[in-house]
Every structure is written in structure tokens, then in C-alpha cells.
Amino acid sequence: MTPVTKAKEAPGANAGAAPVTVEIFQIGSGLADEVKATSGASPMSCYQCAKCSSGCPVANRGDLKPHELVRLVQTNQRGAVLSSRFIWECTSCHTCITRCPQQVDIPAMNDVLRALSLDEGVAVAGTAVPVFNEVFLDSVRTRGRVHELSLMAVFKLRSRRLFADVDKAPAMLAKGKLPLFGSRVGGKSQRKELFRRATKGGGA
């Protein structure tokens, strides 16, 4: 971001000392505008009371807390925001927005930030959420519904997590909770068209 004001200390004062450059940036431009335009959320309304962080189920996981994320958006710290682990660990539980005195919609912001993070190729290493989302939506596009057993199998192959939770699928099969064949809904070609139009932003 280019500074809006750039001032050098007046000559005369502190004569002899190295000149100090002060750069003042306009708070709220850049990422905050982008987030507002695409999500409708208003990050600039946040006054850092941190009520969101006190109720957030993933605030203590060692990455950013929600109020810290909002501050980084306000100050246009694009790299820190888009490569953060927090945007991928948010469970979209909506506790923050329910309690926020300024109605800053952090879950909606995170939806937009996740998409930007993928577009710019800076998503934090180790998150399996993008692969899961892709596999999930692929199932919806082709079958019309999600077949949980295939979803889990394809997700495991694609995310190379073959041995995580290996006991779960057999246990669920034994309880009759994972039918081998899922239902399929007709209208596959119309559905593919719907997906194509929705992901192009509407219209053909």
C-alpha cells in the first residue's frame, strides 16, 4: 500500500541525528474494502472489545484470535491474514457475530478470506478443508446428494490421510450408519449447469 502521507523530520531539530521517516497509512483501505464489498461484513466497525474471542471455540488453538484477525484486516496485513491458520479453523458457529456489539460478521468475512487465500495460493499448509470442500461439492454436483461413505473414501485418498480415524468407518458400517450405495437424484446435466452458472457469478 502506498502511504498517504510521508513526512521527514524538519531540518534543524536534532541536528546531526539520522533523519527519521514517518509513514502514515490510510487505515481501512485495501483488504478491508475488498472484504466489505464481497461479504457485506464491516471490519472497520470493530473497536477491539474482544468479546468474539472470549466465546470463540477455536480462539485458543495458538493461531490468531478473531478480534486479532479483524485488526489485521483493518490494517491491511494481507499476507498475515490470508496465510493464517485461523481462517481455516473457524467452525462458522456464529457465536462471534451473535455477541458482537458492532455486528461485525466474522464468519462471512472468513468465507471470503478463504476464497482469496486459495486464489492467491497462500493457504496455510496442512489444512484439509479445501480438499474436503471440493470433494463434498463434487458429490453434490454429480449425485445431487452427499454419499458419506464415498465422501470419506475420496477425501482420504485425496488428502493422503489414509490412516487417520481408521476405526471409524467400520464402526459406522457395523451400526448401519453408512449405506454402501447412496441415492442419486436425476437432473444431473441441469445440476452441472447450475453449478457452472453459480461459480461464474450468475448468468450464462
Place this chain on the structure above:
Amino acid sequence: MSYTFYPGCSLEGTAKDFHSSSYAVAGKVGLDMPEIEGWICCGSTAAHNSEALLADALPAANLLAARGRTVAVACASCYSRLKMANHHIAGDPAVRAKVAEVVGSDYDGLTPVRHLLEILGEDMRSQVAAAVRRPLSGLKVACYYGCLLSRPPEITHFDDAENPMLMDRLLDTAGATVVDWPHKTECCGASFSITDPSIILDLTDSILAMAQAAGVDCIATACPLCQLNLDMRQKDIAAKRGHRYDLPVFYFTQLLGLAMGCSDSELSLGSLFVDPHPLLRAKGLEAGARLATEVRS
């Protein structure tokens, strides 16, 4: 009011017990709710994580297929997505126009969406009370609502966002003893069960610990992901952290069905991971085992 049911994908698989117990209870109270024909997935978290327009279009396609009837929903995630889409479409003509282009027909965002808790607890309260045959006397229950029913309140308009009571009142009507506890609307981690189970272990451990501290015999839920996470992860929590809970985690419809005299298989009680039968036996509440003490109304 005429209802049509939107089951959602989980109710065909991991939550088939929610499906069977919902229809068992519906049968007892005279709730007629045929499935929406040709329903498709609401897109759930994956859609709103990826593309806002898709997240509104998938619910809109289903709400159009409801043809004006009130949509009855069991899954809290579906409920949230359908309500969210209604909110966006009814509130913003630009979104409505875009969704119409994507779906191929105009949808006004006004089809009513009701969760089974609202239908049974508000619309049909007297029918529920009249259908109770075998009160769940002596059963202490923590009602767990999770995130998506009550939040965000401006969109779901579901009971009270911080202290919902709908499920509590229903199970009280069924004769159970419901407790006041602080983790009613904490998050269980939902679909992170697949992508990062460490999140689920942290969150479910804390919810289960609070339920145990409240002195309950079991937990009642109203969401497929809440139920599965709280039930199935107890084994992992015991193995990895040494905390044993052995708390059966029911769908609220299973407990209502028990009180209405439904059979064990109608309620799919055998598909729960923490076996509820020892508890029900100890309390004299097994399905079909209490004819002598049956309350006649």
C-alpha cells in the same frame, strides 16, 4: 399448516436413526410430512466456504420444490442453510435476481422453514402432550442445541440464542428431568470431524465434562453432527485423554418416541455408539418394557 420434509444427506446415512425416530414421533402426533420430491443437498458448509451464490442457489432450488408448503427440517445445518438463503434472497433484490438466473426460476425467499423442535414444541405442543404414554420419570437430561439452530438469531429466529428452552420444554412434557447447564449452545466442531479431529476432541471433551458435572444421565441433541461427535468421540477421548463419560447421546426424537411408546427398532436405539440400554434398563424405561406402569390418557 401443511408440511413437507427436507431430510438432508445425513439422514440417509450417519443420522438414519434421526430419520426413523422423527417419522416414528410424527406418526404418534399426526404430523404428516411427505418428503420434498427430488430434493438435493443444501450445500452445507462446503458451499458457503467456497461460493456465496452457490450457497444460496442450492437451498433455493429445494425451497422452490416445496411449492409453498412449510418446510420441516431435522438437520441443524440444513436448517441454517435454508434460512440463510431465505434471508439473503428476500432481503436483497440483486441476490434474488442472481439466484433466479442460476436456478432457472424466480424464488422470493418466503417459503417458511421450521425445525422439528419448533414444529413439535410450538406448532403441535398439545398433540405432543396428548401422545405421551410412558413418561421418562427419573431420567436426567442435558439438552444440547449446538450452534446452528439459534445462531445468528436475526436469521434463524429460533427461541433464545443464548439459552434456548424449546427442547427442554418438550422433554419436560415427556416426563424427563431437564437440567440448567451452561454448554447448551457451545460448538462441537461439526465437520472438522473429518478434516481435523483434534478440534472435535477439544470441544466435545469440554461439552461432555460439563454435562457430567451437571449430573445428567444422558444428552439430547437435535443435529446429526452434534450427535455423532458427542457420541462417537467418547471412545477416543477415553483412549487419548483418559476421561470416561459413558453418557448416551440421543436424538430428542428418540427420547420423545420412548415416551410415546415407540419400539426400540422404530427409534433405532441400537445404532448409538454409547449403548443406552443399560441406562434405560436401570431407570425402567426400556422400549416396550413398561406396559404395567403405562400411563393411560
